[in-house]
Amino acid sequence: MAKHKILIIGFGTVGQGFYELFHEKQVSIGLEDTVVSEVIDAKFGFIKNFGPDIITQLKGGKTFEKADVFKTIRNSEADIVCEFTWVNIKDGEPAFSHIEEALSAGKHVITTNKGPIALRYERLHELAAESKLKLRFKGTVMSGTPSFNILELLPGIHVQKVRGIFNGTSNFILTEMAHGKSFDEVLRLAQSMGYAEADPTLDVDGFDAALKAVIFSKVIGWTKHDLNSMDIKGIRDISSSDASAGVKLLASMDSESASVKPVHLSPDDLFSNINGVMNAAEITTDTLGKIFVAGPGAGRKETAQAVLSDLVEVINN
Numbered sequence: 001m002a003k004h005k006i007l008i009i010g011f012g013t014v015g016q017g018f019y020e021l022f023h024e025k026q027v028s029i030g031l032e033d034t035v036v037s038e039v040i041d042a043k044f045g046f047i048k049n050f051g052p053d054i055i056t057q058l059k060g061g062k063t064f065e066k067a068d069v070f071k072t073i074r075n076s077e078a079d080i081v082c083e084f085t086w087v088n089i090k091d092g093e094p095a096f097s098h099i100e101e102a103l104s105a106g107k108h109v110i111t112t113n114k115g116p117i118a119l120r121y122e123r124l125h126e127l128a129a130e131s132k133l134k135l136r137f138k139g140t141v142m143s144g145t146p147s148f149n150i151l152e153l154l155p156g157i158h159v160q161k162v163r164g165i166f167n168g169t170s171n172f173i174l175t176e177m178a179h180g181k182s183f184d185e186v187l188r189l190a191q192s193m194g195y196a197e198a199d200p201t202l203d204v205d206g207f208d209a210a211l212k213a214v215i216f217s218k219v220i221g222w223t224k225h226d227l228n229s230m231d232i233k234g235i236r237d238i239s240s241s242d243a244s245a246g247v248k249l250l251a252s253m254d255s256e257s258a259s260v261k262p263v264h265l266s267p268d269d270l271f272s273n274i275n276g277v278m279n280a281a282e283i284t285t286d287t288l289g290k291i292f293v294a295g296p297g298a299g300r301k302e303t304a305q306a307v308l309s310d311l312v313e314v315i316n317n
């Protein structure tokens with residue numbers, strides 16, 4: 001009998017990436033008695049009692065009967081729900097309701113979905129706390145690269161300020177523009193390489209980075225920041241000469257204010273060396289001064305690592 005069971009909602013890049021990484025690492029992280037017992041996905045349907053070759057079967061075109069997601073959550077034997085559906089920056093739905101339903105049904109939740117965490121964190125945090133359940137969302141900021149979660153290693157530390165390059169697509173565009181290419185040319189390149197969506201608004205207009213800045217702030221306790229109150233500006237007006245002069249799209253937050261905007265950096269600023277799709281965060285603290293972390297901010301395996309980190313925390317702590 002498995003000790004822990006996982007229900008995955010949304011079986012795309014992150015869901016499948018997590019499924020694969022979990023099985024690759026399960027023994028080395030001591031989770032032999034944990035299983036992914038159910039999967040529900042808009043495209044593939046509801047999948048239960050499946051074998052390790054499920055992803056190969058789905059790639060081969062196999063689909064399963066559709067089911068209602070909310071009923072599935074309520075009836076599930078799983079004690080952990082992983083929410084990996086699409087991001088909605090207007091109201092966080094349907095992910096918010098999926099997470100609310102899971103917590104109300106007594107299940108821990110792990111999500112990589114920025115919408116519900118950035119927009120409705122307080123309600124979800126309160127619901128989890130009331131029910132003594134865990135709500136983890138490491139993958140929402142810098143994928144598996146440590147970001148706000150390193151604060152868990154630093155008891156008592158006081159964070160004074162955070163700066164970050166939180167959007168790999170816009171950083172990639174600025175890096176390429178610094179070599180003389182135009183915004184439109186590099187955007188097409190980013191789309192052809194799969195870094196940018198057909199509708200690049202979230203990335204290039206600063207909203208994706210802003211959602212991450214809000215989430216980072218909420219973890220620290222700077223609860224007043226949200227998309228409406230933040231100063232948000234993207235990179236559409238940046239020229240290649242601005243980019244080659246060291247302009248980066250930077251998030252900046254402290255207890256009073258938060259912004260995402262293009263900033264001209266001096267060459268000795270560590271962020272000026274963060275190129276391509278890399279992400280980075282600088283956390284200014286009372287005891288350690290500045291802590292700087294850099295690494296991938298998206299990707300199948302990279303985001304799966306974030307979910308694995310959250311899973312170990314949910315199960316072991």
Ligand SMILES: NC(=O)c1ccc[n+]([C@@H]2O[C@H](COP(=O)([O-])OP(=O)(O)OC[C@H]3O[C@@H](n4cnc5c(N)ncnc54)[C@H](OP(=O)(O)O)[C@@H]3O)[C@@H](O)[C@H]2O)c1
Pocket residue numbers: 009010011012013014015040041042043069084085086087094112113114139140143297298299300303
């Ligand atoms: N990919 C990354 O590198 C990355 C990194 C960090 C965070 N994230 C976040 O993680 C989440 C998942 O990303 P992803 O890249 O895995 O997206 P994805 O490849 O598009 O996968 C999402 C899956 O969820 C399904 N889905 C959509 N609405 C659903 C619903 N109501 N009920 C059940 N299934 C539903 C989709 O089916 P259809 O295709 O039929 O809609 C799709 O199979 C997003 O919120 C994303 O922002 C992604």
